[in-house]
Every structure is written in structure tokens, then in C-alpha cells.
Amino acid sequence: MKSYQRIYHEIEEAILAGRYQPESFLPSENQLSTQYDVSRDTVRKALASLVANGYIQKIRGKGSIVIQREQLRFPLSGLTSYHELQRAYGYDSTTEVVSLEKAIITPELAESSGFSVGEEVWKTVRIRKIDGQKVILDKDLLLVKYIPELTEENLTHSLYHYIESDLKLAIAYAEKEITIDNLTPEDHLLDLHENDINIVSVKSRVYLADAAQFQYTESRHQVDKFRFFDFARRNPSVY
Amino acid sequence: MKSYQRIYHEIEEAILAGRYQPESFLPSENQLSTQYDVSRDTVRKALASLVANGYIQKIRGKGSIVIQREQLRFPLSGLTSYHELQRAYGYDSTTEVVSLEKAIITPELAESSGFSVGEEVWKTVRIRKIDGQKVILDKDLLLVKYIPELTEENLTHSLYHYIESDLKLAIAYAEKEITIDNLTPEDHLLDLHENDINIVSVKSRVYLADAAQFQYTESRHQVDKFRFFDFARRNPSVY
DNA sequence: CAGTGGTCTAGACCACCAT
DNA sequence: TGGTGGTCTAGACCACTGA
Structure with missing residues (x-):
């Protein structure tokens, strides 16, 4: 498993489990890079996927905010069998x-x-x-x-x-x-x-x-x- | 204009104009990075957007192939006014x-x-x-x-x-x-x-x-x- | 084997936000 | 001013393709 994918899944899981609450901020990219012991770029790749899938919104100068999502808004669009x-x-x-x-x-x-x-x-x-x-x-x-x-x-x-x-x-x-x-x-x-x-x-x-x-x-x-x-x-x- | 955005638009335009033909390959990332005089990572960012928007498909070990798209399949999904x-x-x-x-x-x-x-x-x-x-x-x-x-x-x-x-x-x-x-x-x-x-x-x-x-x-x-x-x-x- | 894309690093500088 | 995310670099190593 690629390291940025592991990070993606851990954060995704934490959001779905409510450990990262909607409208709160994730740790900063630098903090995450220390926490997971990877480079900042690797953290940024994981965050980019979270952005693409509608879990977070990045705000320059502030941080990455967790988006409030409706229940069960899983990939009904997208390519899912x-x-x-x-x-x-x-x-x-x-x-x-x-x-x-x-x-x-x-x-x-x-x-x-x-x-x-x-x-x-x-x-x-x-x-x-x-x-x-x-x-x-x-x-x-x-x-x-x-x-x-x-x-x-x-x-x-x-x-x-x-x-x-x-x-x-x-x-x-x-x-x-x-x-x-x-x-x-x-x-x-x-x-x-x-x-x-x-x-x-x-x-x-x-x-x-x-x-x-x-x-x-x-x-x-x-x-x-x-x-x-x-x-x-x-x-x-x-x- | 960010350099990877400029590259994105130039390649997008070339695809739409037919200068890069469907089912043909783009120049390799190394070639593009020389051609545009930017780092390979910057080229990769531009290509990532082209992938996300359905213009190309990357094939490991081979290159980036231009996808055949139907006419007028523009972002009717997505967020377009x-x-x-x-x-x-x-x-x-x-x-x-x-x-x-x-x-x-x-x-x-x-x-x-x-x-x-x-x-x-x-x-x-x-x-x-x-x-x-x-x-x-x-x-x-x-x-x-x-x-x-x-x-x-x-x-x-x-x-x-x-x-x-x-x-x-x-x-x-x-x-x-x-x-x-x-x-x-x-x-x-x-x-x-x-x-x-x-x-x-x-x-x-x-x-x-x-x-x-x-x-x-x-x-x-x-x-x-x-x-x-x-x-x-x-x-x-x-x- | 050489060439391709995929992953990852360490560092730099910038733009923006809050204080 | 210090911290945040945004852009960009140069280099490394890997996995895969095709000759």
C-alpha cells in the first residue's frame, strides 16, 4: 500500500467515524507530515484525494476544513458497480x-x-x-x-x-x-x-x-x- | 497564471484542436518537462488535471494516451452555470x-x-x-x-x-x-x-x-x- | 535493456490569514 | 510576524512496458 493512500484512508476513516468533526480543521500539512513521518508532498497527495472526494476543503492561510456531508452521499455518481x-x-x-x-x-x-x-x-x-x-x-x-x-x-x-x-x-x-x-x-x-x-x-x-x-x-x-x-x-x- | 495551469491549457487546446490525436501518445513527462522548461513534477500536475477532466489516460511504462471523446461532452456534469x-x-x-x-x-x-x-x-x-x-x-x-x-x-x-x-x-x-x-x-x-x-x-x-x-x-x-x-x-x- | 510513469524526499519561496 | 496552504525544483528509486 502506498504511503499517501494509507494516510488518505486513515483520515477518511477518522472523518467518517467523527474523530475529525465537520467544520473543524485537520492538523496542518506540516503537523501531518511529522505525525506520519513522511514528506509534506506525500501528505498533500493524500489531502488532494480527500478534496477530490468531497471530504475536506482547503483554505489558504487557514488550513483544511472537514466538510459537512449528508448521510449516505457515497459515490452514487462516479463509477461504482x-x-x-x-x-x-x-x-x-x-x-x-x-x-x-x-x-x-x-x-x-x-x-x-x-x-x-x-x-x-x-x-x-x-x-x-x-x-x-x-x-x-x-x-x-x-x-x-x-x-x-x-x-x-x-x-x-x-x-x-x-x-x-x-x-x-x-x-x-x-x-x-x-x-x-x-x-x-x-x-x-x-x-x-x-x-x-x-x-x-x-x-x-x-x-x-x-x-x-x-x-x-x-x-x-x-x-x-x-x-x-x-x-x-x-x-x-x-x- | 501558474505554470502548470498554462501547460494544462496548452495541451488541452492542442487536444481539442486535434494537434494531439485521440489514441496517440503525448510526449513523455521528461520530454514535456524539457519542452516547457519546468520540473517533471510541474508537468505531472498539469497531466493530473487532464486525467481528471477525461482528456488523457496514463499508462505506466508506456505514456499518456489521448482519449477519444464524443463531441460536446463538456462539463455537463460538474459545476457549470x-x-x-x-x-x-x-x-x-x-x-x-x-x-x-x-x-x-x-x-x-x-x-x-x-x-x-x-x-x-x-x-x-x-x-x-x-x-x-x-x-x-x-x-x-x-x-x-x-x-x-x-x-x-x-x-x-x-x-x-x-x-x-x-x-x-x-x-x-x-x-x-x-x-x-x-x-x-x-x-x-x-x-x-x-x-x-x-x-x-x-x-x-x-x-x-x-x-x-x-x-x-x-x-x-x-x-x-x-x-x-x-x-x-x-x-x-x-x- | 532503456524509457515510461509512480512514489517520495528535502528544501525553497510565495500568497494569504490571523494576531 | 508566524503559521498556513500553493507552487516549483532536482534528484532518487521503483514498477512496468516493449524491444
Whole structure:
């Protein structure tokens, strides 16, 4: 474990546990550098991640203040898998695999997915149940090139855990787009309300550490169950 | 201008102009440090911002690759004001101020806004028209403590420009929440479709560089005009 | 093996804040 | 004025990539 990551996690843990109270100041960078016996630059790296993740705000000439955050404002934005969210929030949730098959990218699929025509993909549809209600429909395309084997078991349990821990692939970043769509026939796999006419569509292209796209997902959410949190900084460290 | 910011902007500009092509590599950190006559650490700071903003992906042992991005995927997530978006996208858009008055935070308002009971705020409602259609309803609360004067002029033109350039306040970060709501009577200030039953609600709490909240906004968007892009990294530089 | 990015150091100077 | 965070340097060593 890198030393600045260790420091990040210790401070994060202390904030979450309330040992560093909201609106109070962290020890100064010089104090932390003595305390952890590392250089000031290493402390600054740890603090930079705390800033990026919305734990602290640095104030020049004063110090680093702990930000008051709402409960459970964890990375609902960002790139976090469904199972990670589920565990973080303690949902009572299950996944049902509707279909799983190999397919070849057609010109129409290429357009929306970002994959090239002719590439071989796993094509799968899953339903997420929360408290017994079918509320999310997940439609995935995964490149066979990167994920040669894929079972219902992988899809029911954590797909990202399988990809990262078993296949040792490094998931790096994603582009997401949220829109409100009209219902399609396929959406009736979900437990919709009688008068529902809209559904939330979250489309993602997910990339590995070598900048190659390996996944395209469309996640369709029942409107009244949908919630998206974002922590945004103005001019992310630049301008 | 800080030297790493200058480098950031020069490289960003070169990427946007196509002088650095997607899927090609930037010069190495050592080359850039010679080229710009700065230390490698300074180059690395500039590159870190390019990574955070989704322009490049660093690959250890190989270099920094330029990411292929869709057109116009600018910070629609993040903390960008309506007028900045409008300018970036070239919308034909106007703003109409429905109301502007001072108010005192009540217990109910405190709950949703995050402000304390008894604080004095500007309370304003605006309508955003795009191509002549009234599609967004903006409801704002702004602390009088930080913004003593506020005119219709400020609200029609860029509020953030007024706050940053004229009042010299540093806007730092925001917490946002996106949900799909049922229509309220107030929403009929917009040009809704006959069968619309939902609206997209984006609620934001906006904070200054000293970590003090100065604004609460609810932005209500006609569903078929709503679009939200996000660029997300897994484990933002930490784990 | 040489070249790349990743981590870490020790020190310098600056801008800002409080006293 | 002393302490804070912000910028920048020069150098070191490591882990990884590709030839």
C-alpha cells in the first residue's frame, strides 16, 4: 500500500467515524507530515484525494476544513458497480439474468455502443430487484476479447469483482449519459406503475486502464426509484 | 497564471484542436518537462488535471494516451452555470425572471435548502427558454450575507459571473441530487406537453472556497429536454 | 535493456490569514 | 510576524512496458 493512500484512508476513516468533526480543521500539512513521518508532498497527495472526494476543503492561510456531508452521499455518481452500491447501502436486493448470449456488433449497435462493427460481444439482460420489486433493467455488451468466459453466476454476483479480481483487468473510467425515455415493450419486464409513461436511461461506456473500451451498458430505472447524487468541484484544480 | 495551469491549457487546446490525436501518445513527462522548461513534477500536475477532466489516460511504462471523446461532452456534469453551458453549446436561449424578493428561512425551507432557520435570503424564480420553448424552471435561494445586492439584470445575465467577477467570491463545490418528480402547479409555468406527468428535479447546494454554503437551487427540467453527461473515474487516484 | 510513469524526499519561496 | 496552504525544483528509486 502506498504511503499517501494509507494516510488518505486513515483520515477518511477518522472523518467518517467523527474523530475529525465537520467544520473543524485537520492538523496542518506540516503537523501531518511529522505525525506520519513522511514528506509534506506525500501528505498533500493524500489531502488532494480527500478534496477530490468531497471530504475536506482547503483554505489558504487557514488550513483544511472537514466538510459537512449528508448521510449516505457515497459515490452514487462516479463509477461504482451495482453490487458495491448495494453493499454500501444495505439494500435487500437480488439479480435475475434474463438472457446471456454471444453476438456480433452490427452497424446499429456500433452507433450506440461505441464498439466496432464485427466485434464479438457478450450480450446480456438482467433485472435488479429491490425489496422484491423489479426496478432496474440492465442491458450489457461486454467484449469477448477481454472477457472470454462469462457465466450467469458472474452476472448474478458481482461482475466487476469478477473482472477485477479474477480476470485482473483494471477498470479505469466511464462516460455516462442520463436521459428520460419513453417506455419500450422490454421495460415491462419491470414492475412498473400503471400510469408510468417514462423511464430513466443511464447509458455508460466503460474503459480499462489502457484506454480500451470493454463494456457498454444501458441501465433503465423506474422513475420513482431513481436517485443520482453528484459531488462537483468548480474548475477541478485548474483554471 | 501558474505554470502548470498554462501547460494544462496548452495541451488541452492542442487536444481539442486535434494537434494531439485521440489514441496517440503525448510526449513523455521528461520530454514535456524539457519542452516547457519546468520540473517533471510541474508537468505531472498539469497531466493530473487532464486525467481528471477525461482528456488523457496514463499508462505506466508506456505514456499518456489521448482519449477519444464524443463531441460536446463538456462539463455537463460538474459545476457549470447555465450561461456557461449556453455559451459552450451555442443555445439560442433567454432567461425570464418570474420573481425576486427577500425572505427569511423557515423550518421547512431549512430542511431542504441546508440553510439555518432565520437566515436572510434572496428568493427567486426564473424560466429558461430554449428556442422559444420554456423548458427549465430555476428556483434559487441565495444568502444575502454574501450577496447583498441582487437585481433582475444579474439574474438575466450570468449570475455566476456577477458573483465571481463583481463580488469576487470563489465558488468551490456543490452537492447535487437528481430525481424524477411528479408535476406541481408551479411547473405549468413551463411549456409542458399535454401528457407529461413527470419532471426532472436537480437540487444543488453550492459552497464557497471557505466551505460556507451560499446557494440552494432547484432546477426543474422538462423530461424530454433533459440530458446529463458524466465522466467518472474508478477510484479517483486512491485505493 | 532503456524509457515510461509512480512514489517520495528535502528544501525553497510565495500568497494569504490571523494576531 | 508566524503559521498556513500553493507552487516549483532536482534528484532518487521503483514498477512496468516493449524491444
